[in-house]
Amino acid sequence: MTAVLEVTGVTKRYGSLAAVQDLSFRLEPGTVTGFIGPNGAGKTTTLRMCATLELPDEGEVRIAGRSALDDPRAARRVLGFMPDTFGAYTNTTVAEYLDFFARAYGLAGAERREALQSVVDFTGLAPLVEKHTSVLSKGMKQRLCLAKTLLHDPKVLLLDEPTAGLDPRARVEFRDLVLGLAQLGKALLVSSHILTELAEFCDSVAIVERGKLVAAGRIDDVQGGLERRQRVRLRVLGDPRAASLYLAEQRNVTAVSQEPDHLRFELDGDERALAELLAALVSAGLQPVEFSREGMGLQDLFLRLTGREAAQ
Amino acid sequence: MKVVAEVAEDFGDRWNPLLVKELRQSMRSRGFAILFLGTQLVAAAIAALVLAVGTSEPGQALLMALGTCLVISAVGVVPVFAFLSFTQEWDDNTHDLLVLSQLGPGRIAFGKLKCALLQVALLSVSFAPYLALGLLLEGVDPLLPITLLFTVAVVSAGSSCAAIALAGVGRSRGVRTVLLGLFTVASLGMCVFWIVMLNGLVTTSALLREAAFWGWYSAALLLVVYSAGLCFLGARAHLAHPEEAPTLPARAVAAGGALLLPWLAYAVPATAAIFARSDALVATATFFVSLPALISFSTERERLGRVLERRLPKGLAARLLLHPLLPGGGRGALLMLLVAVLIGTSAVGANKLFAPPVGLISAALATDMAFYVALVAYFWIYTSAASLLTWRLGEKLGWRWVARLSVPVLFLGGTLAGMLIGNVIGDELMAEGGHLMNPFWVLFELGRTKTEDSLPGLLAISGVLLLAQVPRWVRGVADAERASRAAQRARA
Numbered sequence: 059m060t061a062v063l064e065v066t067g068v069t070k071r072y073g074s075l076a077a078v079q080d081l082s083f084r085l086e087p088g089t090v091t092g093f094i095g096p097n098g099a100g101k102t103t104t105l106r107m108c109a110t111l112e113l114p115d116e117g118e119v120r121i122a123g124r125s126a127l128d129d130p131r132a133a134r135r136v137l138g139f140m141p142d143t144f145g146a147y148t149n150t151t152v153a154e155y156l157d158f159f160a161r162a163y164g165l166a167g168a169e170r171r172e173a174l175q176s177v178v179d180f181t182g183l184a185p186l187v188e189k190h191t192s193v194l195s196k197g198m199k200q201r202l203c204l205a206k207t208l209l210h211d212p213k214v215l216l217l218d219e220p221t222a223g224l225d226p227r228a229r230v231e232f233r234d235l236v237l238g239l240a241q242l243g244k245a246l247l248v249s250s251h252i253l254t255e256l257a258e259f260c261d262s263v264a265i266v267e268r269g270k271l272v273a274a275g276r277i278d279d280v281q282g283g284l285e286r287r288q289r290v291r292l293r294v295l296g297d298p299r300a301a302s303l304y305l306a307e308q309r310n311v312t313a314v315s316q317e318p319d320h321l322r323f324e325l326d327g328d329e330r331a332l333a334e335l336l337a338a339l340v341s342a343g344l345q346p347v348e349f350s351r352e353g354m355g356l357q358d359l360f361l362r363l364t365g366r367e368a369a370q
Numbered sequence: 371m372k373v374v375a376e377v378a379e380d381f382g383d384r385w386n387p388l389l390v391k392e393l394r395q396s397m398r399s400r401g402f403a404i405l406f407l408g409t410q411l412v413a414a415a416i417a418a419l420v421l422a423v424g425t426s427e428p429g430q431a432l433l434m435a436l437g438t439c440l441v442i443s444a445v446g447v448v449p450v451f452a453f454l455s456f457t458q459e460w461d462d463n464t465h466d467l468l469v470l471s472q473l474g475p476g477r478i479a480f481g482k483l484k485c486a487l488l489q490v491a492l493l494s495v496s497f498a499p500y501l502a503l504g505l506l507l508e509g510v511d512p513l514l515p516i517t518l519l520f521t522v523a524v525v526s527a528g529s530s531c532a533a534i535a536l537a538g539v540g541r542s543r544g545v546r547t548v549l550l551g552l553f554t555v556a557s558l559g560m561c562v563f564w565i566v567m568l569n570g571l572v573t574t575s576a577l578l579r580e581a582a583f584w585g586w587y588s589a590a591l592l593l594v595v596y597s598a599g600l601c602f603l604g605a606r607a608h609l610a611h612p613e614e615a616p617t618l619p620a621r622a623v624a625a626g627g628a629l630l631l632p633w634l635a636y637a638v639p640a641t642a643a644i645f646a647r648s649d650a651l652v653a654t655a656t657f658f659v660s661l662p663a664l665i666s667f668s669t670e671r672e673r674l675g676r677v678l679e680r681r682l683p684k685g686l687a688a689r690l691l692l693h694p695l696l697p698g699g700g701r702g703a704l705l706m707l708l709v710a711v712l713i714g715t716s717a718v719g720a721n722k723l724f725a726p727p728v729g730l731i732s733a734a735l736a737t738d739m740a741f742y743v744a745l746v747a748y749f750w751i752y753t754s755a756a757s758l759l760t761w762r763l764g765e766k767l768g769w770r771w772v773a774r775l776s777v778p779v780l781f782l783g784g785t786l787a788g789m790l791i792g793n794v795i796g797d798e799l800m801a802e803g804g805h806l807m808n809p810f811w812v813l814f815e816l817g818r819t820k821t822e823d824s825l826p827g828l829l830a831i832s833g834v835l836l837l838a839q840v841p842r843w844v845r846g847v848a849d850a851e852r853a854s855r856a857a858q859r860a861r862a
Contacts, residue, residue, distance in 0.1 A: 111466055145462055148395070150395060170383075206467070
């Protein structure tokens with residue numbers, strides 16, 4: 059698939075400090091990529107470089123096939139950036155705020171009215187349009203900021219810590235909005251510290267540590283790349299001991315443990331090995347009713363990757 | 371009703387969005403309402419007082435009082451509002467959102483300027499009835515209120531441009547507070563200057579019928595417009611993406627202004643005999659007009675545009691030749707030297723074309739040459755020193771302002787240091803400022819005595835500073851080569 063955002067070998071230095079070093083990743087349409095890293099890892103700097111707010115010292119950022127560095131204005135037409143701090147004007151209502159940015163994005167007449175209606179409906183801000191921005195809750199401010207970011211119908215969305223400070227309900231609502239945007243074919247890069255939450259809506263991850271990319275790609279691929287051994291959970295009809303004995307005889311199966319109603323074991327191999335084992339279990343008449351890979355949580359993945367990086 | 375509302379909204383599409391937004395905000399804010407109503411009350415009170423007291427020249431008294439109020443509000447307060455309006459974008463975290471919109475840096479800066487101009491227009495309209503009343507009373511030249519309103523509008527717009535440019539500089543609150551303090555003091559100074567000037571004009575309105583007055587008035591307003599233009603371009607540069615070569619227009623205007631000034635300075639006296647030619651005045655004006663370019667050129671560390679960078683020839687020899695012209699290689703100082711040489715050449719050309727017959731003789735031309743060689747030498751001394759300082763300190767962004775300040779510090783410090791040394795060693799002339807590091811004294815003396823005693827000293831200092839640039843060029847070329855090899859390795 060054609061990437062809508064391609065970051066290649068990007069480096070940014072502030073004096074002697076290298077905030078971002080040789081960073082490369084890509085975003086495809088309709089995907090949500092979690093941009094993960096501890097404080098000071100260079101997430102915001104990277105997002106700002108992608109958003110044409112900072113100029114990298116080295117490397118290239120291409121948005122929709124065009125260099126964002128050579129032609130930042132063209133890039134800004136197809137990207138939406140939602141900073142970590144909400145920018146609100148005093149003495150302004152929600153409608154006026156959105157109207158201002160619609161005009162600022164060059165939308166006029168009926169086109170502007172349609173865009174405003176569309177983003178207000180999508181973000182559920184309709185009941186609040188006459189309210190002053192200063193009285194909005196944090197969650198509503200984030201919705202307003204997202205609405206502003208969507209006004210010019212960008213293809214790429216860069217969201218910097220969008221759920222920071224939101225209550226659980228607002229987080230769930232925001233997650234639904236993000237998934238809705240991905241369904242509309244937009245490519246989203248979402249930076250966040252709340253990894254359990256990112257795991258719910260991200261297809262891919264890009265993990266950074268001290269300005270360097272530790273891993274990038276689909277979560278499964280990153281997990282697979284990290285470790286060949288897979289943890290598998292198995293439940294069979296009837297006596298699990300037979301299944302336990304069968305597994306113990308397999309060469310690529312280790313650490314078989316029996317729980318009250320299921321078995322856990324580790325399989326040394328890829329997805330093909332997993333499929334072959336399942337077929338073998340069925341052939342042996344063991345009647346599996348549950349056979350699932352227990353993936354590493356995003357949090358485990360992050361900690362293992364950044365731990366490995368720190369160790370290196 | 372919906373159709374009417376839509377038509378009204380669509381009418382706003384032709385306006386700058388910032389103007390529409392700020393108008394909406396102003397409707398709800400207290401600041402401008404207080405200023406507007408306050409000035410109205412003061413104007414009404416003044417009119418009532420003047421009519422009640424019954425002075426011998428009631429029209430003049432009314433105009434002086436109203437002029438003072440208008441200058442204070444339009445020149446003193448409106449630009450401060452413009453400053454605060456721009457800094458509010460930083461405080462509200464909306465600056466980046468604005469930059470990312472399709473408004474573009476020019477429209478953002480112009481939007482803020484338009485808001486200030488609209489405020490001045492509203493203030494002027496509110497004062498108009500009282501000014502008309504002044505005209506009906508005795509002793510007021512009809513040109514006076516028009517001149518007053520026009521001057522206030524131009525000066526207010528100029529100050530607002532400066533305010534927007536300054537506000538764009540300071541990202542941190544501390545810097546902004548300092549800048550606001552300095553700007554407020556400067557605005558007060560501007561108010562005092564224009565109040566004195568306008569009140570002087572009210573009492574001696576016969577000046578309005580003299581060509582000489584209009585010459586100086588035009589020159590003063592031209593300087594305001596020129597400075598405002600530079601400030602506007604500076605503000606635009608701060609808002610633009612670094613790849614858009616944002617400072618190029620400002621530098622081109624600054625250099626162009628510096629080149630044009632000698633022509634104006636010679637052409638105006640040549641065509642209108644009432645303006646006496648003064649080399650010292652020309653030099654002073656050239657120096658101040660060139661100052662923004664001087665500071666900007668010599669302290670720049672911007673990257674060369676990526677597209678341009680790709681087209682540069684590769685290889686050690688080419689780099690050695692080109693490095694002094696590349697960012698970080700001291701090209702700012704060298705470009706400024708080139709501009710200074712062009713100014714000198716331009717001045718000599720202007721002198722040849724416009725000077726009276728006596729000025730065309732070779733001796734006068736040689737003196738002019740010496741005069742401008744000295745000017746160029748001073749340009750080089752300040753810019754190359756600032757450029758070296760930028761090279762040493764500019765890596766840390768926070769220190770770049772130190773390098774920028776170094777130009778006026780070197781100029782003032784050099785002048786004062788010479789005077790101090792003069793006091794210590796008991797040299798009366800030096801103690802009074804008659805020494806090599808006081809450019810105004812040297813240039814004035816060159817113009818007056820037609821001798822070139824100071825030139826060898828100045829050229830020697832310039833040569834030393836040129837040699838001082840060599841290590842950075844060598845190191846710069848080595849760094850560039852190393853980075854190039856590292857990039858090649860990384861690509862491989």
